[in-house]
Amino acid sequence: KQEVTQIPAALSVPEGENLVLNCSFTDSAIYNLQWFRQDPGKGLTSLLLIQSSQREQTSGRLNASLDKSSGRSTLYIAASQPGDSATYLCAVPDPGGATNKLIFGTGTLLAVQP
Amino acid sequence: DTGVSQDPRHKITKRGQNVTFRCDPISEHNRLYWYRQTLGQGPEFLTYFQNEAQLEKSRLLSDRFSAERPKGSFSTLEIQRTEQGDSAMYLCASRPTGANYGYTFGSGTRLTVV
Numbered sequence: 001k002q003e004v005t006q007i008p009a010a011l012s013v014p015e016g017e018n019l020v021l022n023c024s025f026t027d028s029a030i031y032n033l034q035w036f037r038q039d040p041g042k043g044l045t046s047l048l049l050i051q052s053s054q055r056e057q058t059s060g061r062l063n064a065s066l067d068k069s070s071g072r073s074t075l076y077i078a079a080s081q082p083g084d085s086a087t088y089l090c091a092v093p094d095p096g097g098a099t100n101k102l103i104f105g106t107g108t109l110l111a112v113q114p
Numbered sequence: 115d116t117g118v119s120q121d122p123r124h125k126i127t128k129r130g131q132n133v134t135f136r137c138d139p140i141s142e143h144n145r146l147y148w149y150r151q152t153l154g155q156g157p158e159f160l161t162y163f164q165n166e167a168q169l170e171k172s173r174l175l176s177d178r179f180s181a182e183r184p185k186g187s188f189s190t191l192e193i194q195r196t197e198q199g200d201s202a203m204y205l206c207a208s209r210p211t212g213a214n215y216g217y218t219f220g221s222g223t224r225l226t227v228v
Binding site for chain 1: 120145147149154155156157158159162169170203205207209213214216217218219220221222224
């Protein structure tokens with residue numbers, strides 16, 4: 001059964017710092033991995049989708065890496081801003097079925113202090 | 115294309131009442147998913163539709179829950195005889211067929227059962 005873990009559960013940094021969020025998964029037979037952002041009381045906004053054949057994916061100040069064999073992904077945020085404060089979730093499709101339903105971690109709650 | 119739409123955004127109901135939520139996916143997406151998210155947790159899979167066919171239901175989906183997707187377009191999720199434990203964020207997502215596509219989520223419906 002696929003399990004997804006995110007470390008740390010919460011992180012507080014001063015504005016301008018670079019930071020790394022970690023995601024690990026137990027079953028490496030994944031098609032892709034998706035990082036999402038969730039603001040309080042809101043839905044999920046997709047940040048990056050990284051395919052199993054890719055090592056990295058970049059969007060602006062965000063960079064996601066994927067090491068499928070070790071079951072790990074990182075989300076790197078450069079030059080953090082207060083507007084980056086949110087919960088960050090990683091998710092992988094369940095490799096055990098045909099539905100590709102997503103299995104989520106519990107998220108990292110990020111606070112960027114001005 | 116306005117993304118995935120969910121209605122209502124918030125619903126407060128008394129215990130024992132029935133509630134219905136609606137999801138309008140991205141029009142060309144034939145796959146639709148419902149998830150439930152409680153405070154501090156990642157979203158958990160509830161059910162999946164491919165076109166109008168409901169192909170998978172989670173054990174979380176008790177017999178008080180029913181979902182439909184008539185004609186493969188919008189979907190509804192109904193909860194009968196609501197309980198306080200049903201209080202959660204209900205999220206809808208859609209994606210095209212193909213393992214390499216990511217998910218697009220709606221803004222969610224926040225249900226509070228009092």
